Amino acid sequence: MTTRVGPVSLPNPVMTASGTAGHGAELGAYLDLSQLGAVVVKSLSVEPWAGNPAPRLLPAAAGMLNSVGLQNPGIDAWLADDIPALASAGARVVVSVWGRSVGDYAEVGRRLTTALVRSRGPVVALEANISCPNVEDRERMFAHSTEATSAALSALAGAVAPLGLPIWAKLSPNVTDLVAIAGAALAGGAGGLTLVNTLMGLAIDPASGLPRLGGGGGGLSGPALHPIAVRAVYDCRQAFPSASIVGVGGVSGGYDAAELLSAGADAVQVGTASFVDPRAPLRVLAELTEWCAAEGFGSVAEVVGTSHRREATRTPNGQNEVARAGAAGKRAP
Numbered sequence: 001m002t003t004r005v006g007p008v009s010l011p012n013p014v015m016t017a018s019g020t021a022g023h024g025a026e027l028g029a030y031l032d033l034s035q036l037g038a039v040v041v042k043s044l045s046v047e048p049w050a051g052n053p054a055p056r057l058l059p060a061a062a063g064m065l066n067s068v069g070l071q072n073p074g075i076d077a078w079l080a081d082d083i084p085a086l087a088s089a090g091a092r093v094v095v096s097v098w099g100r101s102v103g104d105y106a107e108v109g110r111r112l113t114t115a116l117v118r119s120r121g122p123v124v125a126l127e128a129n130i131s132c133p134n135v136e137d138r139e140r141m142f143a144h145s146t147e148a149t150s151a152a153l154s155a156l157a158g159a160v161a162p163l164g165l166p167i168w169a170k171l172s173p174n175v176t177d178l179v180a181i182a183g184a185a186l187a188g189g190a191g192g193l194t195l196v197n198t199l200m201g202l203a204i205d206p207a208s209g210l211p212r213l214g215g216g217g218g219g220l221s222g223p224a225l226h227p228i229a230v231r232a233v234y235d236c237r238q239a240f241p242s243a244s245i246v247g248v249g250g251v252s253g254g255y256d257a258a259e260l261l262s263a264g265a266d267a268v269q270v271g272t273a274s275f276v277d278p279r280a281p282l283r284v285l286a287e288l289t290e291w292c293a294a295e296g297f298g299s300v301a302e303v304v305g306t307s308h309r310r311e312a313t314r315t316p317n318g319q320n321e322v323a324r325a326g327a328a329g330k331r332a333p
């Protein structure tokens with residue numbers, strides 16, 4: 001079940017999704033964090049951030065709306081208080097960071113570099129969260145424009161260059177042309193893409209006319225998001241055959257994970273399912289392992305990008321001729 005996300009080797013392709021497993025080793029109360037591909041921590045900023053007023057979570061028909069508002073203890077406190085517990089749990093850690101300005105991405109990167117330049121400890125990659133819908137000025141979400149995406153990624157990449165860690169840009173599905181934004185992220189210095197963050201949503205109490213979440217609108221995650229994530233991964237894999245891609249969105253079971261891998265993801269993240277069952281990431285891994293064996297796949301690499309290899313063998317009338325063309329672990333060129 002090993003996989004590679006660019007230069008990062010993981011024992012398996014199942015990680016937690018940022019924001020759904022705490023900042024540190026909180027989920028370790030329910031599962032052995034060392035058994036996951038990696039733990040992606042909730043996004044961290046330069047200064048501590050209080051987040052949005054309650055209520056912050058609301059069940060939706062096929063998932064969940066959240067308006068947490070990026071609450072976090074700040075990068076310095078996280079480095080002091082959380083990283084040791086993650087290291088002792090044997091977790092591989094992906095550090096998610098966010099900022100309100102391009103300068104914030106540079107500064108959070110500088111602080112990470114100062115702390116980790118001698119030893120990266122358990123950190124295997126960084127994730128640049130440029131796509132949270134729960135900030136005060138949604139018009140200025142970085143991942144809504146190619147220029148802002150490129151600027152944020154360049155600032156972070158410049159600051160963390162001495163660490164030699166890849167940066168995965170976490171992008172938003174709330175855009176007309178995701179492939180263009182992904183291209184800007186990769187050109188700006190991202191080594192990979194995390195696809196996708198939540199969709200912007202709103203729940204209203206019809207009697208009062210007031211929003212039901214304290215922050216107003218929220219981000220929709222869970223099963224409703226899954227086909228959107230599959231499409232995002234598929235389109236970006238087709239456009240960028242050699243980019244590292246991590247798929248996230250409504251992964252509730254092994255089949256969902258397999259679908260994202262088939263669309264071209266090198267690994268997946270489990271998020272909203274952990275709110276129902278904190279052991280969900282390991283259950284997804286067990287189900288994915290079983291699925292691979294049942295379907296005759298000998299490795300994760302064989303599953304990654306399967307749908308593109310099938311696409312290449314489509315006949316002119318759109319029929320797939322070969323059941324599992326090119327299942328030798330090679331990507332479509």
Ligand code: SIN
Nearest residue numbers: 067068069070132134
């Ligand atoms: C939040 O904290 O509001 C969610 C984070 C995100 O969607 O990126």
